[in-house]
Amino acid sequence: MPDAKQKYTAADIQVLEGLEAVRRRPSMYIGSTDERGLHHLVYEIVDNSIDEAMAGFCDRISIVIGTDGSVTVSDNGRGIPVDKHKRTGKSALETVMTYLHAGGKFDSQAYKVSGGLHGVGAAVVNALSSEMWVEVRRNGKTHRQVYERGKAKGPLKTSSNGAKETGTTTWFLPDHEIFDDPTFDFNTLMQRFREMAFLTKGIWIEFSDERVDRSFTYYFEGGIRSFVARLNKDRHTYHEPFYMERNVEGTMVEIALQYNDSFNESTFSFANCIRTIDGGTHLTGFRSALTRALNEYARKAKILKDADSNLSGEDTREGLVAVISVKLAEPQFEGQTKGRLGNAELKGIVESALGEALSSWLEEHPQDARKIIEKGLTAARAREAARKARDLVIKKGFLDDSVLPGKLADCSERNPEVRELHLVEGPSAGGTAKEGRDRRFQAILPLRGKILNVEKARPDKALAHEDIRAVITALGAGFGEDFNAEKLRYHRVIIMTDADVDGAHIRTLLLTFFFRYMPELIDGRHLYIAQPPLFRVQKGKDVRWFFSDKDKDAYLSKLKETRGLMVQRYKGLGEMNPSQLWETTMDPEIRTVLEVTVPDAVEADRVFSDLMGEEVAPRKRFIQAHYDRAKLDV
Numbered sequence: 001m002p003d004a005k006q007k008y009t010a011a012d013i014q015v016l017e018g019l020e021a022v023r024r025r026p027s028m029y030i031g032s033t034d035e036r037g038l039h040h041l042v043y044e045i046v047d048n049s050i051d052e053a054m055a056g057f058c059d060r061i062s063i064v065i066g067t068d069g070s071v072t073v074s075d076n077g078r079g080i081p082v083d084k085h086k087r088t089g090k091s092a093l094e095t096v097m098t099y100l101h102a103g104g105k106f107d108s109q110a111y112k113v114s115g116g117l118h119g120v121g122a123a124v125v126n127a128l129s130s131e132m133w134v135e136v137r138r139n140g141k142t143h144r145q146v147y148e149r150g151k152a153k154g155p156l157k158t159s160s161n162g163a164k165e166t167g168t169t170t171w172f173l174p175d176h177e178i179f180d181d182p183t184f185d186f187n188t189l190m191q192r193f194r195e196m197a198f199l200t201k202g203i204w205i206e207f208s209d210e211r212v213d214r215s216f217t218y219y220f221e222g223g224i225r226s227f228v229a230r231l232n233k234d235r236h237t238y239h240e241p242f243y244m245e246r247n248v249e250g251t252m253v254e255i256a257l258q259y260n261d262s263f264n265e266s267t268f269s270f271a272n273c274i275r276t277i278d279g280g281t282h283l284t285g286f287r288s289a290l291t292r293a294l295n296e297y298a299r300k301a302k303i304l305k306d307a308d309s310n311l312s313g314e315d316t317r318e319g320l321v322a323v324i325s326v327k328l329a330e331p332q333f334e335g336q337t338k339g340r341l342g343n344a345e346l347k348g349i350v351e352s353a354l355g356e357a358l359s360s361w362l363e364e365h366p367q368d369a370r371k372i373i374e375k376g377l378t379a380a381r382a383r384e385a386a387r388k389a390r391d392l393v394i395k396k397g398f399l400d401d402s403v404l405p406g407k408l409a410d411c412s413e414r415n416p417e418v419r420e421l422h423l424v425e426g427p428s429a430g431g432t433a434k435e436g437r438d439r440r441f442q443a444i445l446p447l448r449g450k451i452l453n454v455e456k457a458r459p460d461k462a463l464a465h466e467d468i469r470a471v472i473t474a475l476g477a478g479f480g481e482d483f484n485a486e487k488l489r490y491h492r493v494i495i496m497t498d499a500d501v502d503g504a505h506i507r508t509l510l511l512t513f514f515f516r517y518m519p520e521l522i523d524g525r526h527l528y529i530a531q532p533p534l535f536r537v538q539k540g541k542d543v544r545w546f547f548s549d550k551d552k553d554a555y556l557s558k559l560k561e562t563r564g565l566m567v568q569r570y571k572g573l574g575e576m577n578p579s580q581l582w583e584t585t586m587d588p589e590i591r592t593v594l595e596v597t598v599p600d601a602v603e604a605d606r607v608f609s610d611l612m613g614e615e616v617a618p619r620k621r622f623i624q625a626h627y628d629r630a631k632l633d634v
């Protein structure tokens, strides 16, 4: 944590350069000028308020998206200083807003915890906004300055308000000269603010979007403890969450974890409030401490006998839900997408902090400890059984891609980039698809019907399932940690199910399988969902297909007379003949397919466990809510 008593004044702020550079090369500062970069602007400003909260001076942040596409961020912190800055001769506020690298807080004195652009955030946002203003409430006065494309439009205006309240309000309008489409996405923002609220214990974040008249307030008393509880909502858990928070020489380590009765691991790691998708040193430290503490306790409590071997890391992570959040002075984000924390010292810091805290917790909660270790032992036995089963299948030639599944009707084209694999519900529709397809590049794999729910089955069971094996072998790229996208035999995998509730269920089962066993297939944008039509409307020789009730009704209502009119409803793929299926659903020239994307891994994890886990109610809710959504954001 930064030292809360530390005072900053204008003198702490270093001046480097003007903002022309930012307008010339915006991507250097915000990554891109597409949707991502646009949302980055909001995060930069909110991050500054989060920092003020982390320093202990602010507990409320509000964000409003205006009908004009503007953003207002308000906090109840101390207010940005407005005293005169020695080097620029301007106010600290104006200096912070109009010069690059004018971030006082990023000097060695303290650190910016929420990541971002090292304190240059506000200036970058200013440079990329066609209009901006900041209002600071301090010392019973209101100070206000207006900017345009990074330049002050007038002096800092001060008026007395006599109020005790302090804080900062920032308003900006993203520059349409910079951004291709300056439209904010409600869900993207909402998810990020929720995450920020989880990661900053005790903060109230109010978010409202006046364009759609929706608003949310987030407050999580327990911080990441609440995060873990939320991830486990609707799952059967074994104990109350374990939680620890520790400051090791200026580095904050916060960890919450809780086991459930599933077989999956859901661990989310963060450094300075930024998701570290590819883990890093903090995650490595976490894992080794977890394995070590559980094994040590298991030996001491004689749950593991002398002759037993230790639980492996994997065994200790079955059914684990964990959130690891570290905050450090100079985070190094590594890897192609900067998704991995590189600071070497974090491994030891997290390892010893968690080791100590978890060992004490296990001593204090012997019943919980026993349940967790027994779960690990069961996992170990199952893994051993799975290994044997796997050796056996490998011996028999299963998962050897020279032996393709018998039901697969392959295509003739050799280049995987143009090859498509259609997973078709049921043998009858499979037959139609085989006849209707373009056999040069479209392969068909008919599925029996319902595939196994992998959310409720161990990997060995899943692999014994015929359809699942067929899908894995047909794709030829392995699964789980051994998945290798370079070996994919098809770069497009298209799920084709009936347009009814059963079809939706089968589709969800398949999505769950891909999400758990081949997430790279989704990340790599290889997975699609076919869109078969719901209606065929014929009037004389004119035949039209409709994909929704609404479109069909709109068309019918425009018709002047109904003579020779024939409206047919298609319930299943099997009701179409091969040429109809080709024409409406398979022909790349006219079909529409939905790309499956997972924009938010935290949400997706919960959605899949909601959908496919033990509890029935949430699943119903989801299927009903998402049944005919246009874009499948799982």
Ligand code: 0RA
Binding pocket: 007, 008, 009, 048, 049, 052, 075, 077, 078, 079, 080, 081, 104, 105, 168
């Ligand atoms: C440095 C010093 C002080 C406040 C802030 C930064 C500050 C910045 C932002 C940005 C958004 N909201 C903010 N709130 C506070 C205060 C120094 C003092 O009062 O001693």
